[in-house]
Amino acid sequence: MRCKDQLSLLPSLMLITVFCFGCSGSGTEVKLEKVTGVVTMDGKPLANAIVVFIPENGNPSTDQTDADGKYELAHRGNAMGAIPGKHKVRITTGKPPAPKADPDADMANVDPATDAGFEEAGTPKAKTAKKEPIPAKYNANTTLTAEVKAGENNIDFKLESK
Missing domain, CATH: 2.60.40.10 (Immunoglobulins)
Structure with a gap:
């Protein structure tokens, strides 16, 4: 039974090997x-x-x-x-970094939807965005x-x- 299991794996391994060599990109450099x-x-x-x-x-x-x-x-x-x-x-110099919330900022009374000093989800607007x-x-x-x-x-x- 063990030999039979090994023989059934052999075609699968050969197929995978052929597939990998065929996709190696040798003709697409x-x-x-x-x-x-x-x-x-x-x-x-x-x-x-x-x-x-x-x-x-x-x-x-x-x-x-x-x-x-x-x-x-x-x-x-x-x-x-x-x-x-x-x-x-x-x-380009790349994308300016996203503004980060100040961990010490008091946001308890801030409504992010209406406060002009904040972006989406309560993130403070960058005051020093480059x-x-x-x-x-x-x-x-x-x-x-x-x-x-x-x-x-x-x-x-x-x-x-x-």
Whole structure:
């Protein structure tokens, strides 16, 4: 009986093995090209900016600038580079953090639905919410584009705050 159970598992294991090898992505690898550069704003390196290259077809590549404004794009995890071709480029500092409730705040007599000083569910409005310092023409309404070509690409962005 034990041998019979093992023999019935064998076809299932073989099927799973074949399925895993068939889905390994060996024929679907994307060719990537190295992309590096420097982002400046008003002539100064822009640290901690998020640079996103969005190709016409395929997944985007991204990186965060270092203290000197330098970036090197990565594509889907640890694969370095970007898909060759035309890209829309967005540069942002990221989303401002959500406001946090003050643990010492007295909210016993606050009606969150009518109090102008509070957001949904009684969360205080952020009084020091940081505005995106990078103009929308470089991120939400980007006008930036780049062409990634075969080989190494050095693509710098010189942003103006006004």
